[in-house]
Every structure is written in C-alpha cells, then in structure tokens.
Amino acid sequence: MAKSNKALISGGTRGIGKAIALELVLHAGVGVLFLNYVENETAALQARDLLEAEGCKVHLLKYNLAFPAEISAMFDEINGLTDQLDFYVHSTALTSFKPLHLVKPNQWDLTLNISAKSFLQCAQGCVPLMHEGGKMLAISSTGSRRFNPNYGALGVAKSTLESMVQYLAVELADKNIQVNGIVAGMIQGEKLPPFPNIDKVVEETLRRTPARRLGTPADVAKTALFLLTQADWMYGQNVVLDGGYCLT
Amino acid sequence: MNNTEQTERQLITIVAKSLQIPEITVKLDSSLMNDLGAESIDILDIKFAIEQQFGFKFDNEEIRIMLKKAAEEFNLSEKDIPALFTVRRLYDYILLKQANG
Numbered sequence: 001m002a003k004s005n006k007a008l009i010s011g012g013t014r015g016i017g018k019a020i021a022l023e024l025v026l027h028a029g030v031g032v033l034f035l036n037y038v039e040n041e042t043a044a045l046q047a048r049d050l051l052e053a054e055g056c057k058v059h060l061l062k063y064n065l066a067f068p069a070e071i072s073a074m075f076d077e078i079n080g081l082t083d084q085l086d087f088y089v090h091s092t093a094l095t096s097f098k099p100l101h102l103v104k105p106n107q108w109d110l111t112l113n114i115s116a117k118s119f120l121q122c123a124q125g126c127v128p129l130m131h132e133g134g135k136m137l138a139i140s141s142t143g144s145r146r147f148n149p150n151y152g153a154l155g156v157a158k159s160t161l162e163s164m165v166q167y168l169a170v171e172l173a174d175k176n177i178q179v180n181g182i183v184a185g186m187i188q189g190e191k192l193p194p195f196p197n198i199d200k201v202v203e204e205t206l207r208r209t210p211a212r213r214l215g216t217p218a219d220v221a222k223t224a225l226f227l228l229t230q231a232d233w234m235y236g237q238n239v240v241l242d243g244g245y246c247l248t
Numbered sequence: 249m250n251n252t253e254q255t256e257r258q259l260i261t262i263v264a265k266s267l268q269i270p271e272i273t274v275k276l277d278s279s280l281m282n283d284l285g286a287e288s289i290d291i292l293d294i295k296f297a298i299e300q301q302f303g304f305k306f307d308n309e310e311i312r313i314m315l316k317k318a319a320e321e322f323n324l325s326e327k328d329i330p331a332l333f334t335v336r337r338l339y340d341y342i343l344l345k346q347a348n349g
Contacts, residue, residue: 096289
C-alpha cells in the first residue's frame with residue numbers, strides 16, 4: 001500500500017497511541033506521522049525507531065498540551081512541515097487517581113486541560129489541514145459513564161471528550177471530516193494503570209468482564225483502524241470496547 | 249532584588265500557587281512531598297509552571313541523575329528520594345538552566 005497518508009497522534013509515543021500509530025503505518029497507508037509527547041524522551045525515541053523501521057517518517061513533537069500557546073506552537077511546526085493531514089488521534093490523558101471530592105483545583109485543571117480541553121484546540125488546528133477530508137478519533141474510557149473508584153476527575157474529562165466527539169462530528173460533517181471515539185475498558189500495556197489498590201481493581205474487573213481478560217493497546221488499535229479507515233457511515237459515535245464489562 | 253532572588257521569589261510563588269498554600273510556608277529546604285504535601289501530579293504541575301515561567305524544558309534524565317547523586321551523597325536509598333526533592337533542587341536546576349542559556 002502506498003504510504004501517502006499523514007497522521008497526528010497526541011500521546012502517540014506510548015501505550016494505546018503508539019499501538020494505533022503502528023496500525024496506521026502498517027494498514028492505513030500512513031507514511032508521515034506527527035507524534036506529540038510531553039514527558040518520556042526515551043519512549044519517544046524508541047517509538048520513532050520502531051515506526052521508521054516500518055518505512056514511515058516520524059516527527060516527534062514535544063509540546064505540552066496543557067497550554068494553549070504550546071498547542072499553537074505545535075501547529076506552527078506541523079504547518080511548516082505539511083499542508084495536509086488525514087488522521088488525528090487524541091490519546092492523551094493525565095490525572096490524579098483519588099476520590100473526586102478530594103481533587104485539588106490545580107489537579108482538576110491539569111486533568112481537564114490535558115485530557116479533554118486540548119482535544120478541541122487540536123481539532124481546530126487540524127481542520128484547515130484536512131481540506132481533502134479526514135478522520136478524528138478520541139480515546140475515552142468506561143470511567144466516563146460508570147463509577148470507578150479514584151477515577152472521578154478523569155471520568156469527567158472523558159465525558160467531556162465524548163461530548164465533544166458528538167458535537168464536532170455534526171459540525172465538521174460538511175467538511176468531510178468524521179469524528180468518533182473509543183470508550184476503552186481497562187487496558188494492560190507494558191504496565192497496569194497506576195490506580196490505587198490496582199491488584200484488587202484488576203481482580204474485580206476480570207470478575208465482571210465476560211471476555212475474562214483485560215484489553216491491550218493492540219485491541220484498541222484494531223478498532224481505531226476500523227473507525228479511521230472503514231467506518232464511512234459512522235459519525236459521532238463513542239464505541240465501547242471493554243470485553244463486555246459495561247454489560248454486567 | 250537581584251536575579252537569583254527574583255528566581256527564588258518566582259519559584260516560591262509557583263510552588264505555593266500549585267499547592268494552594270501560603271508562600272511563607274514554602275522554604276528552599278522544604279521537601280515538596282514530605283513537607284509540603286505535594287502529590288505526583290502536583291510535581292508535574294509545578295514542573296510545567298516552571299517551564300512556562302522560565303522558558304526551558306526539564307530534562308528528566310538530568311533530574312534523575314541529580315537526585316541519584318544526592319541520594320548517594322547522603323547514603324540514602326531510592327525510597328528516600330522524595331525527601332530529597334526539595335524546592336532548592338528546583339531552584340538550583342533553574343539557575344543551572346539559566347546559566348547554560
């Protein structure tokens with residue numbers, strides 16, 4: 001497959017974001033990737049090596065999405081490198097895992113700014129670059145719609161994200177831009193999420209999950225590939241991908 | 249107020265604002281976690297605010313080495329590292345970055 005497509009993935013150097021990046025390079029003709037990250041330089045370089053070995057040009061973008069000025073600077077850099085984007089995937093999240101009633105104002109702001117608010121500004125930055133049409137995808141989680149202990153702040157951020165998916169999907173449809181989301185259950189990548197009492201949380205999650213296993217970044221990436229390349233009549237849907245957890 | 253005093257004042261303001269505590273309670277030798285009650289997300293918040301205020305990016309490897317050296321100097325184990333993460337470490341790091349332009 002010719003690799004003529006270009007994608008931006010926020011949080012694209014680790015976990016789910018990296019798995020989606022690989023899937024897009026291998027199966028969606030993506031030849032140029034813009035991967036945003038904030039913290040882990042080593043992981044970013046490893047992701048770049050992995051993806052470039054598959055024949056993709058990777059641009060690492062170290063910008064902190066908590067700050068609008070940095071998002072603007074990131075798009076200045078992207079606009080200097082390309083005049084076209086086909087895919088945008090938002091896979092960025094940060095929070096403090098604690099009861100919602102104990103979350104402090106700075107922790108709340110950081111959670112909302114990075115996990116949800118940045119999606120809007122990035123989507124706004126992508127629209128002019130998707131002049132030939134495009135697909136956007138937000139990675140949410142089941143904590144947006146069900147109570148998970150110590151997940152309140154991020155749960156609210158994910159709800160916000162899902163609502164933005166619905167609004168943007170309608171507003172951008174005329175521009176031939178489709179927006180959807182994935183509502184992922186508990187994912188085990190290289191490590192488990194840093195929840196308090198994680199062993200107990202995993203045990204309870206497995207007990208309630210019909211699939212009898214946690215999800216993997218590859219599970220999410222396969223669904224992401226479908227939504228980004230096949231789901232031509234799907235608009236503004238937040239697709240639950242949780243091994244059946246939400247049904248029990 | 250000279251430049252280093254101004255840097256100290258700006259840093260203390262950042263820490264106090266992030267942790268929602270009075271500036272007077274923030275001392276250079278305060279441990280962010282042990283004395284001021286910072287959680288890991290607060291450390292990130294402070295770090296991000298410093299980057300915005302002073303116009304540089306933290307190099308996590310430099311910070312890791314700095315804390316490891318300090319742990320060795322005081323013959324401490326890895327679990328004691330939070331105690332070493334004082335406001336002064338941030339202050340020294342900012343001065344280092346400023347000196348290196």
